[in-house]
Amino acid sequence: MDDLRATNPSEHTRWLVEPDEPAFRELLHARYAETYSYPFLYEPGGAVRLWRDGALLSFGEFDARGALLWHTGLWRKPGRDSLDSGLSVALPSRRTIMGRAEHEALWGSLLERLGRWVGFLHQNTSTLHVMAQRYASRFMRARPMGLVVNYTRGETVIGVEEGSGVPMQALAMTTVLAPPPPRRRYLPEGPWGEWLVSILAGVGLAESVAFTPLERRARREGAVLRPLDWNASLRLERRVLVGFSAEGTPALTSERARVDLIHLPMGEPRWVAEGTPVLLAAGFLPTGIRLHQREPDELVFQYVADPRAACEVVSRARLDGARARELFAGWMERCARTS
Numbered sequence: 001m002d003d004l005r006a007t008n009p010s011e012h013t014r015w016l017v018e019p020d021e022p023a024f025r026e027l028l029h030a031r032y033a034e035t036y037s038y039p040f041l042y043e044p045g046g047a048v049r050l051w052r053d054g055a056l057l058s059f060g061e062f063d064a065r066g067a068l069l070w071h072t073g074l075w076r077k078p079g080r081d082s083l084d085s086g087l088s089v090a091l092p093s094r095r096t097i098m099g100r101a102e103h104e105a106l107w108g109s110l111l112e113r114l115g116r117w118v119g120f121l122h123q124n125t126s127t128l129h130v131m132a133q134r135y136a137s138r139f140m141r142a143r144p145m146g147l148v149v150n151y152t153r154g155e156t157v158i159g160v161e162e163g164s165g166v167p168m169q170a171l172a173m174t175t176v177l178a179p180p181p182p183r184r185r186y187l188p189e190g191p192w193g194e195w196l197v198s199i200l201a202g203v204g205l206a207e208s209v210a211f212t213p214l215e216r217r218a219r220r221e222g223a224v225l226r227p228l229d230w231n232a233s234l235r236l237e238r239r240v241l242v243g244f245s246a247e248g249t250p251a252l253t254s255e256r257a258r259v260d261l262i263h264l265p266m267g268e269p270r271w272v273a274e275g276t277p278v279l280l281a282a283g284f285l286p287t288g289i290r291l292h293q294r295e296p297d298e299l300v301f302q303y304v305a306d307p308r309a310a311c312e313v314v315s316r317a318r319l320d321g322a323r324a325r326e327l328f329a330g331w332m333e334r335c336a337r338t339s
Contacts, residue, residue, distance in 0.1 A: 092159030127317035146288015222248025267296030
């Protein structure tokens with residue numbers, strides 16, 4: 001973080017500091033009114049705590065009067081080989097002084113510097129409007145890696161009429177900052193494996209794939225899950241399947257999560273062959289891939305209580321680009337088979 005903050009991102013942008021928090025809160029009010037999913041950010045000191053802890057690095061462009069015209073945040077967790085991009089908010093009906101060339105230079109420099117420390121920049125990009133996705137793909141070099149069903153609930157994005165009243169899905173995207181390590185990536189044979197390999201093809205990793213047939217476990221043991229993330233504001237939980245034992249979890253679904261995600265390591269064929277049927281039987285469907293540098297890459301599964309309803313809301317997502325549309329269409333086609 002200190003390395004990044006040593007210089008401003010570009011000519012007309014700078015890193016936010018504590019006195020900028022009121023302008024940050026005004027931007028949230030202008031774009032979301034009172035509906036943003038992180039209510040603590042409306043409170044004085046909410047963003048400051050994140051900045052002080054080093055959990056969030058914020059930057060954006062201010063006008064001459066001190067109004068924050070747009071903001072983007074980089075989320076950090078110690079020990080991770082990635083960062084997460086989020087809190088990307090723009091003031092409605094205001095033009096910025098930055099042109100395309102400055103945006104390109106900003107991200108070209110920032111991504112190069114990030115690549116010294118981490119391998120990937122992940123983001124869950126809004127499907128309420130296409131401009132967020134277009135910006136991520138054009139300037140941040142982000143590529144579609146999956147989706148999250150009903151990522152947020154009840155948000156109203158002011159000035160984006162086309163997404164009004166539509167539940168927000170998320171297009172999971174990743175910017176590859178450093179070459180992924182050469183390794184074999186195992187996928188389940190069948191329709192879901194065919195969909196997942198198309199995701200890896202989008203980041204040039206299709207040739208690293210090997211398919212493995214699904215196998216039902218002979219012994220009835222519970223799954224052993226390790227916590228990864230808990231987002232209290234979104235009620236989104238990520239856990240990773242690390243094994244099976246008599247002391248494992250009999251019911252895989254989380255009691256507290258609204259968005260329930262389980263990661264399955266794809267570095268060993270046995271894990272994919274045995275773990276995939278267990279997750280499918282419990283109502284979890286593949287929704288994407290999470291790449292890593294040091295640890296095995298992971299398949300991401302989401303609990304989908306009603307596949308028919310999930311297909312309906314996902315079908316209303318607004319998407320930019322052929323790859324994103326193909327990814328969503330492929331998922332809906334396979335999801336419909338489970339209805």
